[in-house]
Amino acid sequence: MGSKILVRNISKTFVRKGDGDEESAVEALKDVSFEVADQEFVCIVGPSGCGKTTLLRIIDGLIPADAGEILIDGQAVGAPAQDRGMVFQTFGLLPWRTVAGNVAIGLEIAGMESVKQKPIVQRWIDVVGLAGFERYYPHELSGGMQQRVGLARVLAIDPVVILMDEPFGALDAQTREFMQEELLRIWNQEKKTVIFITHSIDEAIYLADRVVVMSARPGRIAEILRVGIPRPRWDHDVRGTKEFAELRAHIWKELRKDGHGVVAPPGD
Amino acid sequence: MKADKVGSAFILFRSEYWSRDRLVRCASYLFALIAWEVTGYVVGPLFLAGPTQVVIALREVVLSGELLLALMVSLQAFAVGFAAAMASAIPLGMLMGRFESVERFFEPYIAAFFVTPVSALIPMIIIWFGIGIEARVVVVFSFCFFDIVINTFNGVRDVRYELVEPVRSLGATQRQIFMKVILPAAAPFVMSGIRLGLGRAIRGMVIAELLLATTGLGGMIVTYSAVFRTDVIFAVLVVIVMLGVGSVRLIKAMESRLFPWKETSTIRGGFEGSARTAPAPAEG
Numbered sequence: 001m002g003s004k005i006l007v008r009n010i011s012k013t014f015v016r017k018g019d020g021d022e023e024s025a026v027e028a029l030k031d032v033s034f035e036v037a038d039q040e041f042v043c044i045v046g047p048s049g050c051g052k053t054t055l056l057r058i059i060d061g062l063i064p065a066d067a068g069e070i071l072i073d074g075q076a077v078g079a080p081a082q083d084r085g086m087v088f089q090t091f092g093l094l095p096w097r098t099v100a101g102n103v104a105i106g107l108e109i110a111g112m113e114s115v116k117q118k119p120i121v122q123r124w125i126d127v128v129g130l131a132g133f134e135r136y137y138p139h140e141l142s143g144g145m146q147q148r149v150g151l152a153r154v155l156a157i158d159p160v161v162i163l164m165d166e167p168f169g170a171l172d173a174q175t176r177e178f179m180q181e182e183l184l185r186i187w188n189q190e191k192k193t194v195i196f197i198t199h200s201i202d203e204a205i206y207l208a209d210r211v212v213v214m215s216a217r218p219g220r221i222a223e224i225l226r227v228g229i230p231r232p233r234w235d236h237d238v239r240g241t242k243e244f245a246e247l248r249a250h251i252w253k254e255l256r257k258d259g260h261g262v263v264a265p266p267g268d
Numbered sequence: 269m270k271a272d273k274v275g276s277a278f279i280l281f282r283s284e285y286w287s288r289d290r291l292v293r294c295a296s297y298l299f300a301l302i303a304w305e306v307t308g309y310v311v312g313p314l315f316l317a318g319p320t321q322v323v324i325a326l327r328e329v330v331l332s333g334e335l336l337l338a339l340m341v342s343l344q345a346f347a348v349g350f351a352a353a354m355a356s357a358i359p360l361g362m363l364m365g366r367f368e369s370v371e372r373f374f375e376p377y378i379a380a381f382f383v384t385p386v387s388a389l390i391p392m393i394i395i396w397f398g399i400g401i402e403a404r405v406v407v408v409f410s411f412c413f414f415d416i417v418i419n420t421f422n423g424v425r426d427v428r429y430e431l432v433e434p435v436r437s438l439g440a441t442q443r444q445i446f447m448k449v450i451l452p453a454a455a456p457f458v459m460s461g462i463r464l465g466l467g468r469a470i471r472g473m474v475i476a477e478l479l480l481a482t483t484g485l486g487g488m489i490v491t492y493s494a495v496f497r498t499d500v501i502f503a504v505l506v507v508i509v510m511l512g513v514g515s516v517r518l519i520k521a522m523e524s525r526l527f528p529w530k531e532t533s534t535i536r537g538g539f540e541g542s543a544r545t546a547p548a549p550a551e552g
Contacts, residue, residue: 060437061437062433062436062437079439080436080437080438080439081439082438082439084437085437085438086434086437088430088433088434090430092430092431092433092434093434094431094435094448094449094452094453095431095529095530096452096453096455096527096529097529105435105438105448106438106439108448109435109438109439109440109444109448110439137528137529138529139529150434153434153438157438
């Protein structure tokens with residue numbers, strides 16, 4: 001397994017203009033480097049303000065980095081393109097489009113004929129379990145279902161890498177666990193490379209091959225941990241195993257070192 | 269609303285048709301008509317014609333063809349002025365919403381004209397455009413132009429970041445973002461601008477006919493007030509009100525047809541026509 005994504009020495013500082021001439025700078029990311037292997041599932045955890053969302057937005061190309069580079073398959077990436085797909089915490093569905101219309105938008109942007117779009121759209125609607133809801137509008141769906149649309153929209157463009165920014169953060173606890181399991185099933189079938197951001201330690205351990213722990217001010221990598229729990233993880237009580245508990249305790253301690261404690265405690 | 273579905277006069281005899289809201293509404297109309305009739309009877313038709321006399325006068329001006337003629341004259345200036353306002357205000361509002369420099373350039377004038385009572389400009393309009401149809405078109409235009417600009421501008425400017433970002437992430441060009449996100453997101457605002465503008469355009473139409481050449485529906489009011497025919501004046505007013513209410517209703521119907529995705533979760537909850545939000549289906 002060669003490395004699919006190479007994040008190399010990424011730094012980013014946000015400059016905020018004050019009322020007068022004063023400018024305040026916030027160092028969001030400082031010299032962040034890590035690799036993600038092909039078909040690997042990597043979770044990034046860290047306290048609020050550690051720059052994890054900024055990092056994901058840089059990888060997607062939504063904002064530029066001040067220094068460093070992102071390589072995918074050895075190629076430097078710039079502006080957003082369809083080799084990367086991003087799933088957002090706020091779902092970001094277009095309210096005037098139906099489920100099918102929302103799933104199709106990436107294909108439309110790529111300029112695909114609508115006849116060719118249809119089978120692809122239907123396939124991914126089926127995969128995320130929304131068959132029968134094709135003509136529903138987002139406001140007629142529950143949060144979990146809306147995020148399924150968000151995932152199908154990204155899967156439809158067949159990206160090399162899927163970037164997920166706290167995708168289940170807005171969902172209730174039960175829906176969240178259900179969606180985690182669904183995501184693992186889809187990932188198991190589709191074999192995509194995933195970078196998944198969360199502030200929940202449990203979610204990170206349950207999903208990831210490796211967990212990247214970040215600390216804040218400036219945002220940097222504190223530790224990278226391998227999760228050795230065998231897959232598939234949905235057929236037994238992973239959360240009750242000794243290894244899970246140890247990893248959770250370890251990450252929690254690591255995050256507490258930061259002193260802020262602004263992170264969801266274990267069990268969230 | 270149930271009445272639309274059944275579409276039969278027999279609905280009036282069904283008990284479920286007479287909900288509490290409807291009864292209150294009908295009682296209100298009945299009260300107003302009776303009060304009007306009684307007042308008219310007391311003060312005499314020279315000061316206030318009652319509803320029955322207004323209906324008779326309406327029949328009279330309809331049959332003589334006078335009303336239709338006046339209506340055509342009025343609608344001519346209205347249609348040209350309103351169409352010109354839409355054709356210029358919507359693009360301008362969009363440019364202002366999209367480009368900050370365009371907003372900076374036009375904003376002071378838009379703000380100034382928006383608060384200026386257009387009626388106060390009518391003397392200038394007479395000097396520049398005379399009192400013919402051109403002048404009336406200009407009045408209609410200036411009455412509704414700014415409402416449409418401001419609503420379009422707000423609609424385009426306030427498109428939520430969370431809507432644009434995912435589409436940009438999918439590799440959309442600026443043009444695609446505009447066509448697929450900003451335009452459809454702003455469309456309901458443009459529509460409410462058109463609806464507000466329409467009401468103001470009708471006001472402008474009548475005011476122009478009162479203050480410029482006495483012609484059209486406004487002209488009828490001036491002419492008949494000179495001979496104290498309050499019955500005809502009210503007949504014309506009824507026509508103007510129906511014109512305004514009817515066209516606004518039409519646009520509202522178009523809005524719910526065009527934007528079925530619009531969530532209607534207002535604090536009024538049960539206000540008519542707003543019970544459209546379907547309950548979210550259960551998870552799984």
